[in-house]
Amino acid sequence: MIDKLKLISSFKPKGDQPQAIDKLIKGFKNNLKNQVLLGVTGSGKTYTIAKIIEKTQLPTLIISHNKTLAAQLYQEMKEFFPHSPVSYFVSYYDYYQPEAYLPASDTYIAKEVNINPLIDQLRLKATSNIFSYEKSIVIASVSCIYNIGAPEVYQEKTLILKAGDKLTIFEVLGKLADLYYKKAITDFLPGSFRVRGNRLDVFLAYTATTLVRLFFGSRGVEKIEIKELGDKKTKKVDIFSIFAAKHYLLDTNNLNPIFKDIRKELKSQIKYFEAKNQLIEAQRIEKKVNFDLQMIKETGYVNGIENYSRYFDGRKPGQAPYSLLDYFHYQYKKDFLTVIDESHVTIPQIRGMYYGDQARKKNLIDFGFRLPSALDNRPLRFEEFLERTKKTIYVSATPADWEIKKSKNRVIQQVIRPTGLIDPKITVLPEDNLIEDLIKQIKKRKQKKQRTLVITLTKRMAEDLASFLSDPQKTKDNFKVAYLHAD
Numbered sequence: 082m083i084d085k086l087k088l089i090s091s092f093k094p095k096g097d098q099p100q101a102i103d104k105l106i107k108g109f110k111n112n113l114k115n116q117v118l119l120g121v122t123g124s125g126k127t128y129t130i131a132k133i134i135e136k137t138q139l140p141t142l143i144i145s146h147n148k149t150l151a152a153q154l155y156q157e158m159k160e161f162f163p164h165s166p167v168s169y170f171v172s173y174y175d176y177y178q179p180e181a182y183l184p185a186s187d188t189y190i191a192k193e194v195n196i197n198p199l200i201d202q203l204r205l206k207a208t209s210n211i212f213s214y215e216k217s218i219v220i221a222s223v224s225c226i227y228n229i230g231a232p233e234v235y236q237e238k239t240l241i242l243k244a245g246d247k248l249t250i251f252e253v254l255g256k257l258a259d260l261y262y263k264k265a266i267t268d269f270l271p272g273s274f275r276v277r278g279n280r281l282d283v284f285l286a287y288t289a290t291t292l293v294r295l296f297f298g299s300r301g302v303e304k305i306e307i308k309e310l311g312d313k314k315t316k317k318v319d320i321f322s323i324f325a326a327k328h329y330l331l332d333t334n335n336l337n338p339i340f341k342d343i344r345k346e347l348k349s350q351i352k353y354f355e356a357k358n359q360l361i362e363a364q365r366i367e368k369k370v371n372f373d374l375q376m377i378k379e380t381g382y383v384n385g386i387e388n389y390s391r392y393f394d395g396r397k398p399g400q401a402p403y404s405l406l407d408y409f410h411y412q413y414k415k416d417f418l419t420v421i422d423e424s425h426v427t428i429p430q431i432r433g434m435y436y437g438d439q440a441r442k443k444n445l446i447d448f449g450f451r452l453p454s455a456l457d458n459r460p461l462r463f464e465e466f467l468e469r470t471k472k473t474i475y476v477s478a479t480p481a482d483w484e485i486k487k488s489k490n491r492v493i494q495q496v497i498r499p500t501g502l503i504d505p506k507i508t509v510l511p512e513d514n515l516i517e518d519l520i521k522q523i524k525k526r527k528q529k530k531q532r533t534l535v536i537t538l539t540k541r542m543a544e545d546l547a548s549f550l551s552d553p554q555k556t557k558d559n560f561k562v563a564y565l566h567a568d
Contacts, residue, residue: 086165086216088135090128095499098125102132104493109137109472115488117424117475120495121504126476127154129495130420131161134218139418139472140211142409143220146427148172154422155220166214168207170221170405173200180385180451182444189450192385202271205287207405209324211412212236221405223430226461228390228402229328232411238330240323247301250281257283261326272326286326293321331393333381339392340374346452347371354449362449369450391457398454404461406469415471424475424484434460516549520556527560540566 094102101118108116120126134141143158145151148171155169176195182188210217212235219225240256242248257274262283265273272286281295294315296304306315347370354363376383390396394403409417421427438459445451461469475484485492497503510518523533537543547564550556 084215086134086138086162086218088131088161089163090131090161092125092128092499094128094132096124096497096501097495098129098132098499101129101493101495102136105129105133105474106136108491108493113488113491114471115473115475115484115491117477117480117484117488117492118495119477119480119492121478121498123500123502124495124498126495127157128161130474130476131158133474134162134418137418138216139416140216140409140413141218141418141420142225142406143218143420143422144225144427144431145220145222145422146430148222150422151220151222158218158220162218166210166217168210168217168219169200169203170207170219170225171200171204172222172224173197173204179441180445181441182448182450184444184448198271199289202287202289205324205326205328208235208328208408209287211408212239212324213322219405219409223427223434223460225405226431226434226466227404228387228394228458228460229404229408230330230390231394231403232408234330234332235325235328235408236411238325241320242295242302242305242323243320244302244305244318245300249301250276250279250295250297253281253295253302257323260323261330262286263326283323285323287324293323329387329390329393331377331381331386336378339389340378342392343370343374343389343452343454346454350452359449362447365449366452370452385451387458388451388455389458391454396457398457400457401461401465402457402459404469406461406466410469417472419470419473421473421475421484424477425479425481428475428481428483431461431466432463435462520550520558523550523560524558527558 097120101120105116105118118126118129120129130143143154145154151169151171155167158167173196174194175197176193178190178193180192181190183190207217207219207221208229211219238260240253240260242253254274254276261272263273265275265284269275269282269284271284271289274281274283276282279297281297283293283295285291285293290310292308292310294306294308295302296306305318305321307318307321308315347367350366351363354360354366373383373385373389377386377389390402391398391400396402439456442451442455442459446453446455475488477484480492519535526533535546537546543564543566547562550560551562553559
């Protein structure tokens with residue numbers, strides 16, 4: 082069990098970093114829930130946040146507005162905290178076409194997705210780390226505000242095995258199946274298991290290299306070993322927890338009351354359509370829901386099952402879905418830190434997710450493709466997100482008015498870089514005599530044997546300006562000019 086988040090780095094706080102770190106720490110000690118870190122590009126904001134994490138020893142959720150920046154932050158935090166659980170949680174779709182209906186052309190678009198298995202594995206690792214360690218760091222995209230199922234169910238379904246457990250190999254296989262582990266037919270991949278005589282091998286769904294070996298005898302589980310792929314050595318343990326191979330877990334043994342509630346809503350919706358003489362929509366929703374329920378009963382799954390998540394979660398109409406933030410709350414209570422990276426972009430994105438989702442689903446409901454309860458399969462509303470974040474740092478070079486107001490003007494500036502370099506002086510000139518002034522500036526740089534970079538608005542402008550500056554008759558000088566653009 083890792084009980085301390087230890088930062089390992091050859092860097093030392095420099096420039097504006099020491100005062101920024103001290104002020105942020107002081108703010109938390111004074112029970113300030115919201116603070117803004119205004120840091121220019123290259124000022125070492127990530128390192129400052131890493132120092133805050135080390136000094137506060139708080140489990141931390143860092144939210145970025147896109148996968149690329151989240152991946153960059155993940156890599157940097159992994160390097161800063163090599164011996165601590167650092168996880169990556171973003172959308173696992175390489176391709177995502179949401180279910181939609183276009184009334185103007187009477188076009189129904191079925192949901193179509195392509196899931197990246199590696200990212201799925203990293204997502205599972207994030208939640209398993211939250212339940213396995215007293216402190217962990219998760220770098221996430223805004224995917225963290227979407228439903229992944231109740232943390233209570235996730236913990237309840239966790240398979241805890243001990244050497245000496247009086248379980249048969251078949252009983253353990255049944256429990257693994259409930260956690261969505263599959264029997265390896267050919268390739269032995271993460272999220273699968275295989276039987277070798279009296280030995281059961283389980284390839285953990287949330288790692289790329291870790292196997293759990295269970296040895297069975299007449300008295301049950303006799304021995305548990307951990308093996309890493311490529312390593313001949315094994316490690317013997319007395320107890321081991323196996324987490325589910327999926328986040329959203331169904332209790333297939335208790336479907337009847339859930340189906341009863343869904344059919345009750347279906348009956349109400351059919352009655353609603355018939356009263357409005359929308360017979361096609363009434364027939365459509367009846368056929369759709371009956372098919373979905375039959376598939377769930379037979380296989381435990383149907384494409385679009387998440388649209389019934391309110392019933393499977395046991396949530397009330399309008400109640401917030403269970404997101405990654407609920408996992409932090411469940412495990413760490415209110416004692417964790419949330420960092421909003423590039424907050425001037427990320428906050429509007431979080432705020433807008435709910436409205437975009439609702440607008441798309443409204444058409445599906447109005448035209449009989451989904452029940453109204455599908456609206457509860459949604460991202461968090463902005464106010465629900467704020468309710469779940471108690472200690473927050475908004476990080477940005479250009480924080481918006483909302484963040485500044487939310488922090489009650491608690492803005493800590495980090496302007497001087499660790500290198501000591503500051504931004505160059507910028508002079509804004511009128512548009513009049515623009516080209517003449519440009520030529521004058523280029524001549525000054527030429528006399529000092531320096532180069533000049535001119536940035537234009539369009540490709541065409543770059544080509545035309547390069548042609549103009551290359552003409553000695555127009556510039557009264559001999560400039561070496563070239564243009565560069567994407568094509």
